[in-house]
Amino acid sequence: MVPKKAFLTKGFGVHKDKLASFELALRAAKIEKYNLVTVSSILPPNCKIIPRDEGLNDLKAGAIVHCVLARNQTNEPHRLVASAIGNAIPVNENNYGYISEHHSFGEDERKAGEYAEDLAATMLATTLGIEFDADSAWHEREQVYKASGHIFDTTHYCQVANGDPNGKWTTTVSALVFIE
Template identity: 55%
Template sequence: MNRSMIPTKAFLTRGVGRHRYRLKSFEEALRSAGVAQQNLVQVSSIVPPKCRFIGQKEGLEKLSPGQICYCVMARTDTNEHGRLIASAIGVAIPKESSQWGYLSEVHEYGMNRQQASEMAEDLAADMLGTTLGLEVDPDQAWSEKEQVYKASGLIIRASSMTQTARGQRGHWTTAVALAVFLFEGDESLL
């Protein structure tokens, strides 16, 4: 196994962009998130065992222009005036550091920040919970499920990063939220 390809750190970031062209709106959202100068490679939703989350500022300082960065990205676009959009990344980390965690992506219309954040956390915690053998009623509200997960002692953290925005007349609006993975040691692998 090539251990150099297993991320040891990750950070969350978010941004919003607006422009008359959709692609440029996306670029502006990535700029707002601080990752426009990287080559982003989207991956699925696993947080490797022992991967540590660091602050956004610290994470962004570790990046170099042109670098290949693996990330989990939520992206939502609209060109409808007044339309509410939300992009969120949910994180669920197990207590046992040898176990992997989960990330979730939410790309929604009509959700406010709290709704999107709760959905992202709920999805990530549910994926981790079922892996750990926890059975929770899927129809319960997130606040109720969160208590079950915490009481189990198996999940130590569920959190999220959310970006919301409203569409503006004559422009595309893009909201992004990302979990960006970092590798310890060989900086060229980023």
């Protein structure tokens, strides 16, 4: 199986039970009715990122669905949790790209999302032999990656939430869902 399409989704849930909180996050992301199988970090060649609603139309309840899933949870009141997916897509669509997942505490959407994006871009850049200073800031490396002519686009998709003030479980999810 090599997926031809994928979509991004995210959500969060709050409940007194940890598992129910996760279920509510999946519901908010609209992927609760599938049997999710998490996979690692490769975006297949020629795999198109499509809108979520279009992708959901191609899936049936109960289907085994592969995804890259970022998930984070807390039951600490007001604790900021984040789950982010980063993508790095090569210029040559016949090459594979990278997907990263990042789970953090205390990072806002921009910081967590950019970290995930940086991870994916760095993984792709190292496979393409792009030389860069690993200690430079993300925005500096991003310019080097794009100037190399090998990386077409980098993006991120992030869900953040503050822990429930009463200590209920708060779960965030972000996912890139594959479609055959």
